[in-house]
Amino acid sequence: MAGIVHVIGAGLAGLSAALRLTAGGKRVVIHEATAFAGGRCRSYRDAALGMTIDNGNHLLLSGNRAALAFLREIGAQQQLIGPKAAEFPFVDLSSGERWTLHFNDGRLPLWVFDSRRRVPGSGALDYVPLARLLWARPEKSVGEVISCDGLLYRRLVEPLLLAALNIDPPHGSAKLAGAVIRETLAAGGRACRPLVARDGLGPTLIEPALACLQQRGATLSLEHQLRAIRFAEERVEALDFGGEAIVLAADDAVVLAVPPYAAASLIRDLETPTEFRAIVNAHFRIDPPPAQPPIVGVLNGTTQWIFAFPGRVSVTISAGDRYIDMARDVLAKTIWSEVASVTGLPSALPTGLPPWQIVRERRATFAATPAQDAKRPAAQTRWDNLALAGDWTDTGLPATIEGAIRSGNRAADLIARRPPAARPNMSHG
Ligand SMILES: Cc1cc2nc3c(=O)[nH]c(=O)nc-3n(C[C@H](O)[C@H](O)[C@H](O)COP(=O)(O)OP(=O)(O)OC[C@H]3O[C@@H](n4cnc5c(N)ncnc54)[C@H](O)[C@@H]3O)c2cc1C
16 A cells, blocks of 8 residues: 655645645645644634734735645635736835835836836836846855845835845845845746735635645644654654654655754754744734725835735734834834824724734744855755655745745655655565
8 A cells, every 4th residue: 555644744834745745646644733734824813803813914926836836726826816917015104205116027127117117216227236146155145245225225125135035134145035036026027916815824825725635635633743753774764743653664754844943853963944033913903994005015114014904904024033022012002103104094093002913923934044044954854755844944945935835845746756766675664
C-alpha cells in the first residue's frame, strides 16, 4: 500500500503541501499543535468587537501565482476582491496631500513616464536606481544598494518594502527586496492588483482548503503537537507526539511545516532564522464611508495601511516592534484619530472610540535582514523522507502567503518525487 505523508503544521505551508500531495494521490495526515488550522493566517471570533476578524489584514497581489492557484484549487478564487486595475491611493498625513498610483498593465513601466500616474513630485529618472535591487548580492542590505532618502523613497519604496519585507527597509535584504520588485513593479500592473479576502482569511483560504482535503481523504488531527522526531541514519523513523509514537513505514514521509523556532527544537543542528519582527493591527467596528477604497496607504503617521471591510475599518502597522509594549488604549486612540482624518469618519463619537481591538503578533515574520535570510534552509534535508516547508525556508521571497504556499508545494514535490532507489529497505520500518 502507498505510504502515508505526515504533514506537521496546518498553516498555509502545511495545507498547500497537503493539497499537492493529495492531488497526486498520496494519503495525508495533518498534525496541528493548536485547536485551529491556519497558523498566522486565520480568522477568529473577537469578544471585544463582537465579530469575526482576521488575526491580521493580509494583502495579496494579482501576481501571487502560487497563492492564486491554491485558491483556484480549493474553489475560493471568487472570494478575493480588489480593484480592476493596479491602483493604490495614498494620503500624506503631514502635508494632507492625496494621490493615487496607477500602474499600467504591461511590463513596460509607462506609468513612470506619466506625471498623473506616478508618485507626485517624482521624475521618471528617479525610478532608475531601483533596478539595482534586481541584481543585488545576497549579503547586501537595501540601504547599501539604494539611497533610503528623498521623495520617491518616502512615497513609494518605503511603504512597498516595509509592507512586503516587514522590516525597516534600509536594514532589509536587498536580495529579497529585489525579488519583491521583480514580482511586482517589474512585472507590470497586471501583477500588482491588490487583493483582499473580503469575508476573512478563514472562510477564504483555510476552511475551503480543509474541505477540499477532507474530500480527498486527508485527516486533520488538531491539538496534536509533534514533540520529537526519531532519526535513523538516512531517514525519519518515528514521530513522537508525547505519550504516543507513530513509527513510520518504509514508504511513509514527513513534511515539517512549523515555524522556525519549532523546527529548530525538533531537528538538532538545523540552522534557521532566529530574529523576528512584529505586525500590529487595529480593528474598529464601524461602517467605512461608502466611497472608502478597500486599501489606502498612509504616510507620516503611526498607521501605514487602512483596510475597509463591511462593518469594520482595520489598520496595519508593519515592523511594529516599537508598539508592542505601548498601552493599548493610547495606541487605539492615536490610530483612530489618523483613521478619522483619512476617512472623514468622526474623530470623537458619543461613545468615544468605536469598539476596537489591537492585535499584536510579536513573531509575525522572520527579520528579513541579509544575515537572517542566509540562515534559511532548503526544503530538502539529509533525511530521505523529510522535507521542510514554511515561509521562513529558502523560498527566495520574504515571509508571505505566496512564499508559504510555494514552500509547501516544493516540499510536496520533493516527497512525491523521491526515487524508489532512495527508499530504505523494510528493515528500517
Ligand atoms: C499580522 C500578520 C499580517 C500578515 N500580513 C501578510 C500580508 O499582508 N500578506 C502576506 O502575504 N503575508 C502576510 N503575513 C505573513 C503570512 O501570514 C505568513 O507568511 C504565512 O501565514 C505563514 O504560513 P506558514 O504555514 O509558513 O506558517 P504558520 O502559519 O506559522 O504555520 C505553522 C503551523 O505549525 C503549527 N505548529 C507549530 N509547532 C508545531 C508542532 N510541534 N506540531 C504540530 N504543529 C505545530 C502552528 O500552530 C501553525 O499552525 C502576515 C502575518 C501576520 C502574523
